[in-house]
Amino acid sequence: EAQVTQNPRYLITVTGKKLTVTCSQNMNHEYMSWYRQDPGLGLRQIYYSMNVEVTDKGDVPEGYKVSRKEKRNFPLILESPSPNQTSLYFCASSWGGPGNEQFFGPGTRLTVL
Amino acid sequence: AQSVTQPDIHITVSEGASLELRCNYSYGATPYLFWYVQSPGQGLQLLLKYFSGDTLVQGIKGFEAEFKRSQSSFNLRKPSVHWSDAAEYFCAARGFGNEKLTFGTGTRLTIIP
Numbered sequence: 001e002a003q004v005t006q007n008p009r010y011l012i013t014v015t016g017k018k019l020t021v022t023c024s025q026n027m028n029h030e031y032m033s034w035y036r037q038d039p040g041l042g043l044r045q046i047y048y049s050m051n052v053e054v055t056d057k058g059d060v061p062e063g064y065k066v067s068r069k070e071k072r073n074f075p076l077i078l079e080s081p082s083p084n085q086t087s088l089y090f091c092a093s094s095w096g097g098p099g100n101e102q103f104f105g106p107g108t109r110l111t112v113l
Numbered sequence: 114a115q116s117v118t119q120p121d122i123h124i125t126v127s128e129g130a131s132l133e134l135r136c137n138y139s140y141g142a143t144p145y146l147f148w149y150v151q152s153p154g155q156g157l158q159l160l161l162k163y164f165s166g167d168t169l170v171q172g173i174k175g176f177e178a179e180f181k182r183s184q185s186s187f188n189l190r191k192p193s194v195h196w197s198d199a200a201e202y203f204c205a206a207r208g209f210g211n212e213k214l215t216f217g218t219g220t221r222l223t224i225i226p
Contacts, residue, residue: 042203042218058213090156099145099164102214104156
């Protein structure tokens with residue numbers, strides 16, 4: 001089954017404790033992206049990747065890191081999480097090109113205390 | 114700056130009634146336009162998309178959207194809503210040659226019996 005998976009689905013952590021949210025897709029998509037969803041703000045793009053070893057900042061990259069060492073994986077790293085990073089995070093992937101549908105993962109709800 | 118606006122935060126509609134969700138965009142040139150739906154606790158699913166050509170676009174689940182260049186709008190419609198349509202709906206746009214997908218803030222749809 002074609003899908004985007006994220007782990008963990010739920011995470012409660014404390015300020016400053018490094019964490020990684022994994023994202024994997026099995027559709028051989030070139031493009032992958034991370035979004036955060038906050039009430040009243042919709043989805044905002046954090047980082048995206050056009051292909052392996054090619055990443056770029058989205059609208060809200062501060063406090064996040066990503067890597068794209070393999071085509072299927074695009075982990076999101078929070079080196080020192082803070083409470084303002086409490087949010088719902090979505091990973092998405094698509095074929096290259098701006099007109100292609102993005103397929104979304106189920107989301108990761110992160111709470112930083 | 115490029116932006117997508119959904120002026121209605123919350124809409125309530127009776128089951129069986131018609132629906133129209135509004136979306137306006139601000140881009141230098143006509144972007145690729147999308148409508149996504151997010152059911153409670155789920156990721157986002159693409160309803161339909163517009164690139165060019167026929168300005169009335171048909172999507173899944175009985176939805177359609179009409180592109181109006183003169184009004185910079187891409188409104189989503191459904192002739193008769195079902196209780197299962199209760200969800201949050203997001204309009205999104207992506208500029209040609211620009212890999213960033215910009216979302217509106219979403220419209221929450223409530224269906225009453």
